[in-house]
Amino acid sequence: MYESRREPLPHAQVAQFAALLQRTIGLDPASIGEKAIERVVSERFAAWRAAGAGGLDPSRASIEAFWLVVNGVPEQLQALIEAVVVPETWFFRDAEAFNALVRLARVRLLDQPFKPVRILSMPCSTGEEAYTIAMAMLEAGIAPERFSIDAIDISGRALEIAGRAHYGGNAFRSRALGFRERFFAPVGDQWRLLPAVSERVRFHQANLLTLDTQTLEPFDFVFCRNVLIYFDRQTQHTAMRVLDSLLAPGGMLFVGPAETGLMMREGMASAKLPLAFAFTRPEGGLAGGALPGGASGRGWGEYVLGDRSGALFAAIASAERAMELATRAATSKVPVAGLSRAVATVFAQRSGSGAHANDAPGRSFSIGLPAATAPRASSDMVMTNAKPAAKPDLLKQAHALADTGALLEAASVTRGYLEAHPTSADAYYLLGVIADAQGEQTEARGFYKRALYLDPEHGEALTHLAAVLGLEGDRAGAQLLLARAARVSGGRHE
Structure with a gap:
């Protein structure tokens, strides 16, 4: 076994791996910086060598050899992705988005009384967001058969945690914790989500950028928050086409606070729900994602801010x-x-x-x-x-x-x-x-x-x-x- 330790890597090697991550998951290297990528690659390289480097002679277990392994062994590429994708989430984070969801879902159910509301959480990380959606719907008195929740993430490790539905104190950061008493059972120093909630969510492993949307029925509500900001502009545009194809007519997309400018740039229309970051497809569709107001010659400042x-x-x-x-x-x-x-x-x-x-x-x-x-x-x-x-x-x-x-x-x-x-x-x-x-x-x-x-x-x-x-x-x-x-x-x- 080789000693597991980080080694500084040449800029050219880091750039290679950064380009690979960009091609694979759309990660814009500039969004997290070269130092972060170098750290992750160095740690994975050290772990590969510590595990025996696939039986290679120690003198041949170089970063170049690791590069070939990552490109040729899907498990090694996935391990690299797992290392760079860091879940950070907790239950009922920013409750207004879920309050808005419940209000909108009730209206949707009135419009389609014989069809359940379909909701998607993507990326779902370790499950807190998807389970929060389920709890919010149940708390609002919406019967389980009246809604369905799908949750998608690229990380198998995160999905394993979501499937276990056992959470420590770090998952409960909101000020109001009454929901924990109603929907969780204490297990040692952790909390186990009750089956009445966990069974409401279906988890799937997939890549947002390569998702086959033709195999999925459109969703009434899609949560895709704080991930698009890590893509370059072209990848953002590609991801928006995927998200648009997942939205049912009149559907709603919930994004993160730093992604509202991106939504407007892609032609989405604000739902004007304070503290919810909800957007809808404008009449006539996105039309390729041109800047809003482009046809009339209006600039961005006029479109969003008027005379200001x-x-x-x-x-x-x-x-x-x-x-x-x-x-x-x-x-x-x-x-x-x-x-x-x-x-x-x-x-x-x-x-x-x-x-x-x-x-x-x-x-x-x-x-x-x-x-x-x-x-x-x-x-x-x-x-x-x-x-x-x-x-x-x-x-x-x-x-x-x-x-x-x-x-x-x-x-x-x-x-x-x-x-x-x-x-x-x-x-x-x-x-x-x-x-x-x-x-x-x-x-x-x-x-x-x-x-x-x-x-x-x-x-x-x-x-x-x-x-x-x-x-x-x-x-x-x-x-x-x-x-x-x-x-x-x-x-x-x-």
């Missing part, structure tokens, strides 16, 4: 200027905290925008953040044996270090804080600011998105992510985020 588009473009420019200040902080004494103040001035006055994009938390699914920046949450995080809490002033200390330009020290302290508070949106936001100041735009984007997963109304993360998108050329996405930030800022001052 000019002001918000100016806001983007102001946010970009704030980012320029931050990127110079690593080599000058400009305080990083100035970035927060500079961006905050963008929304000193409430905009009153008429934007209609839904603002709701999305799917609980993330891909391969570097271990140093995404500490693993222990299964007892919410239980009585949770880790000792970090000092309450630790995050303030990190902010103070960042203000003085001590970025490495500030990042280290922030990560220490995250070990005890793995769901702190403020901590991930601060890591994003630090990454911005160091010129690491890809990493910054990932941290801001992580903050928004945890707190969709985090105004600073919204504005900073908007600035990143603006610099990357995604003006539409930047405008939508800025409009959301303006509403958040206005709502908090009412």
Whole structure:
């Protein structure tokens, strides 16, 4: 047996594996960064060698040999995919999406009294979302025979967990836990989902991008949250065609908070349900996914924001200027905290925008953040044996270090804080600011998105992510985020 240890890999080798993952599951390497991919490949390479490297002579068990194995042995490719796809989910996360589902399902059942409502969760990860859908429907008094739930994921390991339906404390992070008493039975330090719920969901293993939609009856409601953001634009377009083909006439698609701009770009219409992120197919279909308003010559700003588009473009420019200040902080004494103040001035006055994009938390699914920046949450995080809490002033200390330009020290302290508070949106936001100041735009984007997963109304993360998108050329996405930030800022001052 060979020693299992990580080895640094050449950039060219990492790029090879990144391209393979992009072809196979649509993963945009830029969405998680080369460091994350290098970490995953290095760990899988070390594990392969530790397992005997398929009987190869140790001197021949090279990364080149591993590359050939991954391309020739489906189990090795699947193991690589399993390593890069990291499930992060819990029951009743962002309940408004499920509340909206129940309301819409009741209307749907009135329209089709002799046909059950069909619901799809994809990717379903370890099952929490699909089971939450079942619990929400049962809680609403909808009879089991009046709905069906299918759940699809590419990860066999995640589906095994979903099939067992046993969950630890980390799966119960919502504030209201009454559902746990009604639908779960305690088993040691875990909770077992009752058959009345678990039997309502059918799990399947499949790849979203290669799904044969002709074998599936269309669905009335599809949950596909926080996965499209990890695809490049062409793959996003391909995935949207798959999702569109899965929607029944009048069906509803639920996505994540960072994916609303993508929905509008692909021509989907907002259902205008606050905190639900629900979209429908417009009359006449998606027509290839052209930008809305293209035929009439209307720009994105006019379509989404009406007369406020000019002001918000100016806001983007102001946010970009704030980012320029931050990127110079690593080599000058400009305080990083100035970035927060500079961006905050963008929304000193409430905009009153008429934007209609839904603002709701999305799917609980993330891909391969570097271990140093995404500490693993222990299964007892919410239980009585949770880790000792970090000092309450630790995050303030990190902010103070960042203000003085001590970025490495500030990042280290922030990560220490995250070990005890793995769901702190403020901590991930601060890591994003630090990454911005160091010129690491890809990493910054990932941290801001992580903050928004945890707190969709985090105004600073919204504005900073908007600035990143603006610099990357995604003006539409930047405008939508800025409009959301303006509403958040206005709502908090009412």
